[in-house]
Every structure is written in C-alpha cells, then in structure tokens.
Amino acid sequence: MSTVPQIRNLPVPEGLEGERVDAAIARMFGFSRTKAAELAAEGKVTLDGTPVGKSDRVMAGAWMEVEIPAPPAPVQIVAERIDNMKIVYDDDDLVVVDKPVGVAAHPSPGWTGPTVIGGLAGAGYRISTSGAAERQGVVHRLDVGTSGLMVVAKSERAYSLLKGQFRDRTVEKKYNALVQGHPDPMSGTVDAPIDRHPSNDWKWAVVANGKPSVTHYDLIEAYRAASLLDIKLETGRTHQIRVHMSALRHPCVGDITYGADPTLAKRLKLTRQWLHAVQLGFEHPGTGDWVEFRSEYPEDLARALEIISADS
Secondary structure (H helix, E strand, C coil): CCCCCEEEEEECCHHHCCCEHHHHHHHHHCCCHHHHHHHHHCCCEEECCEECCCCCECCCCCEEEEEECCCCCCCCCCCCCCCCCEEEEECCCEEEEEECCCCECCCCCCCCCCEHHHHHHHCCCCCCCCCCHHHCCECCCCCCCCEEEEEEECCHHHHHHHHHHHHCCCCEEEEEEEEECCCCCCCEEEECCEEECCCCCCCEEECCCCECCEEEEEEEEECCCEEEEEEEECCCCCCHHHHHHHHCCCCECCCHHHCCCHHHHHHCCCCCCCEEEEEEEEECCCCCCEEEEECCCCHHHHHHHHHHHHCC
C-alpha cells in the first residue's frame, strides 16, 4: 500500500460559484463534508495556489488542489485472552459482551491495548467478516473508558440487519452516568449537534454544523455532590453522553477530558468517567423477537457510588 499522499486538482465548476470550500470539496471530490473540512483545516487545500480555510468561498474557474493523505496501513486483529470480558449471550447470529474498561471495541491505529474483537477471536468465536477488516462484526462501539454492553454480529445477515437497526435508531441503548452537580431540570433532552472539537483533535464538541445528536436523561438519585442519571440515546455519536453532559456543565464524574473535577475523581478513586452501558435492546436478526440485556456496575463504579452515597 502506498504511503505517499495523493494530489488531486480540478477547476471549480460554475455551479459551485460562491460555495464554501468544504462544501465544494465534498461535491467535487466525493468526500464527506467533515472530511473536507478536516483537509482544509490541515492546510491541504489551495485555490490558485493559495491555502484556504473550510469557510472561505470558491470562485468559478479557480484551480482547486487537494492533498489527500495516504490511507493508514491495515490494522491486524490479534487474538488475545481477556479474562474480565463476560459473554452475556451467544447464538449463531450474534454475541453480546459486557465490555470492561480499558478495552477498545476493535483495533485502530495507535491503539496497542486489548480489543473486544481480539478477545472474541482468542476465545474461538467466529464473527462476521462484513465491514472494514479491523471492525469485523462490530455494529456499534463503546469508548475505551466506558464499560458495558456491546453486540457483535456473527453472521453476515445479522451484521446487515443490526446495522440497519442502529441506523434507523430502533435499538434501545441505555446508560447510567454519575454526573457532577444537579441538572436542572432533573429530566430532560439535549438536542445539540456534535462534531470534532475545533482546536483539539482528540475531543468532540457541540458545534453549529455538527451531526444531529439527541440524548434523553432522567434522574435516578441525587447525592450531595453529584447525580446518578438514566440516559437513553437516540443517536450514537462519538463521546455523545460525555459531550452533552459537559455542555450542560454537569460532566460525568471522573471525565477529566471534558471538564470534570480531578479532586472529586481522586476522592472516589476513579481513573475514568463514571459511565456504563447498562441496557441494550433490539430485534433479534434471526428470530425477529425483541431481546434485552442488562449489565451490573463494575467494581470501580460501584465503589465510587458507595463513597459518594455515604457522603450525602
């Protein structure tokens, strides 16, 4: 596989006169709007030899040149043993796992730790070969620092049908989160678009032209310094709950990346965000029946809850 960036250039068509650079790139070269904006932000786009930003306007006839980075080398799946990854359910179509903290959903560039896919391979599970090579069978993901339920497809038909359910938002995804302070109102909906943070590549943020993102929350119990919330997602954006709770100024306890108090995290002996995928429900791709699975809090989250409860 080539590691040399590819240079593509075209004159701006008359029909795109006055369009934003990111919109024009998306139309001319077939990229997503987000990818086009990233290329412009990285200085990889010029008009008539002059670098332009994503929100600059294009002129018909101007020569647009885009530098496309070489694709990363394929990531290999390494079979491994993950003793604390529980198998909640297993049949010919799918496997539901209770993912522990510190385990990624699948291999990715730069990640050298354990993965759900590697753990399943190490345990002898056959999974779907649909999707990208490193994401075989994965129809949704959890952050490395988030524990809880994930479903992985074992058959090609199951992969296609489960993917469709996640796309159509018919899957029921429930999380519990311990957040700082007391949200007002105690039950509500956050409907705010999410995309990459404008200045920090490793973070996400609420941004005006981001992807639609909807989070519903209800209070389970209020403590002196924090609130335990039951959270239901309509959409599944990266870091969605963490970003939305931070935007409300009630970040997940322990989530230092999104503004949580490190002193409180230390007192609760937390080294990650208090966030757990507690329930997962969907239409079984083989039988058509509705199935639901639940997960108990892992040791670190249960301990933190006991400490903060005792302080209230």
